[in-house]
Amino acid sequence: MLDPMSGPRRRAPRQAEAERNDRALLAAAREVLAADGAHASVAAIAARAGVGIGSLYRRYRTKQELFQRLCVLSLDSWNDAAERGLAAQDPWEGLAGFVTACVEFGQGSLAPIAGLIEVTEEMRAKSDRSDELLAALVTRAQEAGAIRPDVTPVDISLLIEQLGSSPVLDQLRRQGREDLLAAAGHARRRIITITLDGLRTIHAGPLPGPAPTERLFTERWEPHPDPA
Amino acid sequence: MLDPMSGPRRRAPRQAEAERNDRALLAAAREVLAADGAHASVAAIAARAGVGIGSLYRRYRTKQELFQRLCVLSLDSWNDAAERGLAAQDPWEGLAGFVTACVEFGQGSLAPIAGLIEVTEEMRAKSDRSDELLAALVTRAQEAGAIRPDVTPVDISLLIEQLGSSPVLDQLRRQGREDLLAAAGHARRRIITITLDGLRTIHAGPLPGPAPTERLFTERWEPHPDPA
DNA sequence: CGGGTTGCGGAGTGAATTGCTCCGTTATAC
DNA sequence: GTATAACGGAGCAATTCACTCCGCAACCCG
Incomplete structure (x- = not known):
């Protein structure tokens, strides 16, 4: 055993790459979860991130650890969105913006792993905070009528969770139909x-975007040439 | 090889049981598909139906054949619902009833197998018919304002597909939380x-059922004691 | 009761997939 | 050049899958 303190602290040589990889991994994990649900495999996540499996397992000791990290980040996004919503002047715009934001950063894709991973203390704390924020948002919008x-x-x-996964979009992605993704995105916004x-x-204006x-x-029903 | 025509035609002795099994299998397939998505396994379907795997494979030669049958039946349900909707006097009630019916018989649970099974001629024909019926329903409701x-x-x-799967409900079912199913059902109706x-x-009345x-x-996030 | 038929259930099979480990390779710092 | 840190992915044991096979039970007719 060498003393780790011997010699001056050295900058990790490839630290920047490691950080980029970490971000890529988390993004890939979200995408693969959305596409494959509980089925999502570590190999698929690593491949999508363009990273070796070994690198994934150096950063996260287990699959569960990666997913827990993902949950924490999602809760952060949720809470950020809620705070932005509360900061908006118009109560309705605040709530609507919050819901839209949650739906768009893929909150719903985490649903399939509920019950499959252990809930950490950190997650529970952030979740409590998110309950408070949401209650405030709703109360304010209701008091404003x-x-x-x-x-x-x-x-x-529940509504966020329901909208948070888009069967069509996820499936087209799984099938690699890049050509239809934009159209599916528009349809989803409608x-x-x-x-x-x-x-x-009160009712608002017309539906956005082009009709699907x-x-x-x-x-989607055409026999699926595996995108691999 | 014996001549199958020798002797008088005999009534199959246990035909009733076979028919019951078939219905149980189809119902189970729908449930398991809803719960497990593309992940759904033949073994799980047979188990849920309370039927041996052997019986399943006597009725359907492959997994795909079972799923194709399921699609045909779903299209029938869709078309029946659409026809009932068109038969209603009030155009809005007709459309709303149609959507509700589709959502409730689990139309959405078939989405995950799109692209995984071959589309038969029968399916395509029924699908064409369903497009016509839906167009009629929508046109009528629009002309009535x-x-x-x-x-x-x-x-x-897309809206039917989006509502057709209920993340919460499906997951609670997967976890065997029978106690919460009713509440989840109410929440879903809201x-x-x-x-x-x-x-x-125009806006309608208050939300139905008890608040979730x-x-x-x-x-759902509690560690999941496998329901097996 | 007995022979014959029909449908039943589920152990077993080979192939595929999974989470994860291990190690040779590559890129950077000095 | 040498040391080090991070990389990629072949390989492993365990599991899962769709599907086959066969012994058994339920039922019919004489």
Whole structure:
């Protein structure tokens, strides 16, 4: 055993690459989780990140550890979005912005791992905080008369989870149909708009973006040439 | 080889049981697909149906054949619901009833197998028919001024698919939390109501059922004692 | 009761997949 | 050049999968 303190501290030579890899891994994990659900494999995550399996396992000792990290980051995003929502002047815009943000950073893709990983103390704490923030957002919107008086924060959570995964989008991604992704994204925003309008006391304007095409719905069923 | 025509045709002795098994298998397949997605295994389906694997494979030569049958039945349900919707006097009630019906018989749970099975001619034909029916439903509701003028039939299809799987409900089922299933069902109906209201030109009444409890959202994360 | 038929259940099989380890290789610092 | 830190991915044991095979039970008719 050598004394680790011997000699002056050296800068890790390839530290920057390691950091980039870490970010790539987390992003890839989110994508693969969205695409494959509970099925998601470590190999797929590493491959998507363009990183060797070995590097993944140097950074995270187990698959569970990676997923726990992902949960913490998602809770942070949730809380950030909630705080931005509370900072908005208009209560409705605040709530709608919050929901949209959660849906868009892929909150829903974490649902499949619920119950499969241990909940850490850190996760629980951040989750408590997120409950408070959401309650505040909802209360404020209701007091302003912007949303139905009988929706509860849990309704909103469930709604975020429901919108948070997009069957069409995820599947097209799984099939590697890059050509349809943009259209699917537009279609999804329309669905979100519709749902959010159902939350309001008053109705808003027209649906955003171009109307979705049939192809979106039918081409998924063509026999799937594995994207590998 | 014996001549199969020798002797008088005999009634199959245990034909009734076979038929019951078939129905159980199809129902189980739907449930397992909803719970496990593309991950769904033949063994799980047979077990859930309370039927041996051997019996499953006598009825359907392959997994794909079972799934294809399931698709055909789902398309039938879809078309039946659409026809009932068109038969309703009120255009809005017709469309809303159709969407609700599709969501409730689990249309969404078939999404994960898109691209994994070959589309048969029968499926394609029934699918064409369903497109016509849906277009008629939407047109009628729009001409009556009941729904936003800019929603398209594809929007509705996507909306059904989005609502057709309930992350919470499916996951609780997977975990065997029978105690929370009713609550999750109520919560889901509230989400559906909200979304459908977002479709309408006018807003409807209050949300149905009891407000969802926190437990619905939190207990899923408790470490999962495998239901086996 | 007995012979014959029909459907049943599930152990077993080979192939594929999984989480993870181990080690030879490559890039950087001095 | 040499030391070091991070890399990629072949390989491993364990599990999972779709599917086969066969012994057994339920039922019919005489």
